[in-house]
Amino acid sequence: MGNSNPRRTNCLKHDRMKLATVRKTNSPNSEVFDLFVSYEKDKTCNELGLDFKEIFTLPKNMRHQNTTFAGAGIQIECDFLINFESFLTVTREIPEFDSLAEITRSLDQDDIFPDTPQELKLVLIHSNLKQEVLYFDVIEELIRTETVLTSLNKFKDRHLAVLVNPISGKQRGRRYYRDILAPTLNITGIKHDHFETDSETYIETWVDQFSNKPFPYTDIILIGGDGLFSQLINSILNNPDCQDIIKTPIGLLPAGSQNATCCDLKGKDVYQACRNIVRRPTVQSDIMKIQFSDMDSPLYATVILWGVLGDVVKNAEKLRKYFKSARYTVSAAKMMLSSCRMKTYKCSIKFRSDFITAEDSGENLPKVEETKENDVIEGTSFTQNESNKIEEKSWNEHPDSDLSFLGLVTHECRSSLSKKERFMPPSRFNDGRISLATLRKCGKIKLIHFMKKFSKAKHLDFEKFNGIEVSEVQISPGTRSWFNIDGEIYENDEANIKLLPSFLTMIGNVYDK
Numbered sequence: 001m002g003n004s005n006p007r008r009t010n011c012l013k014h015d016r017m018k019l020a021t022v023r024k025t026n027s028p029n030s031e032v033f034d035l036f037v038s039y040e041k042d043k044t045c046n047e048l049g050l051d052f053k054e055i056f057t058l059p060k061n062m063r064h065q066n067t068t069f070a071g072a073g074i075q076i077e078c079d080f081l082i083n084f085e086s087f088l089t090v091t092r093e094i095p096e097f098d099s100l101a102e103i104t105r106s107l108d109q110d111d112i113f114p115d116t117p118q119e120l121k122l123v124l125i126h127s128n129l130k131q132e133v134l135y136f137d138v139i140e141e142l143i144r145t146e147t148v149l150t151s152l153n154k155f156k157d158r159h160l161a162v163l164v165n166p167i168s169g170k171q172r173g174r175r176y177y178r179d180i181l182a183p184t185l186n187i188t189g190i191k192h193d194h195f196e197t198d199s200e201t202y203i204e205t206w207v208d209q210f211s212n213k214p215f216p217y218t219d220i221i222l223i224g225g226d227g228l229f230s231q232l233i234n235s236i237l238n239n240p241d242c243q244d245i246i247k248t249p250i251g252l253l254p255a256g257s258q259n260a261t262c263c264d265l266k267g268k269d270v271y272q273a274c275r276n277i278v279r280r281p282t283v284q285s286d287i288m289k290i291q292f293s294d295m296d297s298p299l300y301a302t303v304i305l306w307g308v309l310g311d312v313v314k315n316a317e318k319l320r321k322y323f324k325s326a327r328y329t330v331s332a333a334k335m336m337l338s339s340c341r342m343k344t345y346k347c348s349i350k351f352r353s354d355f356i357t358a359e360d361s362g363e364n365l366p367k368v369e370e371t372k373e374n375d376v377i378e379g380t381s382f383t384q385n386e387s388n389k390i391e392e393k394s395w396n397e398h399p400d401s402d403l404s405f406l407g408l409v410t411h412e413c414r415s416s417l418s419k420k421e422r423f424m425p426p427s428r429f430n431d432g433r434i435s436l437a438t439l440r441k442c443g444k445i446k447l448i449h450f451m452k453k454f455s456k457a458k459h460l461d462f463e464k465f466n467g468i469e470v471s472e473v474q475i476s477p478g479t480r481s482w483f484n485i486d487g488e489i490y491e492n493d494e495a496n497i498k499l500l501p502s503f504l505t506m507i508g509n510v511y512d513k
């Protein structure tokens, strides 16, 4: 969220560069301030670099004291401070949200000295769309400030495809688009086309239209949940004429029920997710390729759940209409309150832990021709070649076979429904590992204890819980059972899951470990 607390006092933690002398009103008699950007101590400050930390003003007469105090840890009061984490952009005019396109155009013009005299002012905009106006006396200082601050938005020529799922989660997708993303994109001059899903197959058809054509967008932005994201990557990767699209950076706005993918890319807060979309930091992200024993095409996912979690999600889908994003909780509660004993989920698990880079994997798309050959398996899965390959490799037998659940994830899996919950706290999108989590069979009371610890991300030391890092897994329940693949449900009796490291370019940041 935007942080513009005018009296924060820690700006001297950083070194700083003065940009200009400014006033807060356009009256020539108003109080004068010095405007600074700060950057981390001991780092070289590159005028057009991206390492700035804060923008702040100090009363002009504090300048000398300020120099004396630098580094001494003495607290002084900034009159105005914006953390760069929340700073969105800077414009020349106070934006009116219906005429934002005009403002963008005026910013794009090269003639920075307009014919008609204008007020020398800049409007600093936070990611919560709050604004701060600064008036300048000297045009050169205004331009320098504008140049330094706009340098943060380094990707200018972008054209976004924004896809909104209006039924995701609490059905806030349309509102997030209309009230938050669209105005933000307009302010920052980022072009976009808007699409709204009207059926479960919309995404697939949308991707299909670009078969064998140049993809016209620089970024794909999804306003929805994890299911929408999963649908997008599967629609791209399972269409041999569109696989090149997977190179496109994908950004998310958290409008779904859990939004694990978006939360783990530091986008739990919708404004923060929006800021990520504008600034466009990217993370090369791992995904898993899943080959079911009786499905022709593989699936791609970041989260696979099996056992009680597969069943809970399957039953939750029937409750979507009435309980929306609370459906998972209701489905779990129903299972716990039923008179039946907890089911034991039996399966044999084999895994490998030889970690490879994207180059080694030989599956780093987009090599469209290669993908056609290797990824779209003709006929039944596990062709002779493929199964021979599996046998040649050194597989380890997992010690647990009577389970409550099994989970495979390529990221932590935070949840927008809970503050602390994280399925696999050490896992990161870009660590080149699949985290394999198992919970040995337990009764309802034990499971409740586990869930209590789980909700605080303190479950890693739970006696029946086991978490390991793997590169490939074979799950054989023997009988057909439910697999939850990124929130979608598939019934099968065997799955081979392989890590594709650094396969996707996701917009966002990962949390430090």
Ligand SMILES: Nc1ncnc2c1ncn2[C@@H]1O[C@H](COP(=O)(O)OP(=O)(O)OP(=O)(O)O)[C@@H](O)[C@H]1O
Binding pocket: 165, 166, 167, 168, 169, 170, 197, 198, 199, 200, 201, 202, 223, 224, 225, 226, 227, 228, 229, 231, 255, 256, 257, 258, 259, 260, 325, 486, 487, 488
């Ligand atoms: N207009 C629509 N009508 C019906 N279903 C749709 C429509 N648009 C998308 N879908 C389907 O909705 C499903 C779920 O979408 P999404 O992941 O966005 O929300 P969610 O399930 O509420 O959130 P999460 O996945 O975070 O739990 C997707 O599988 C998608 O196919």
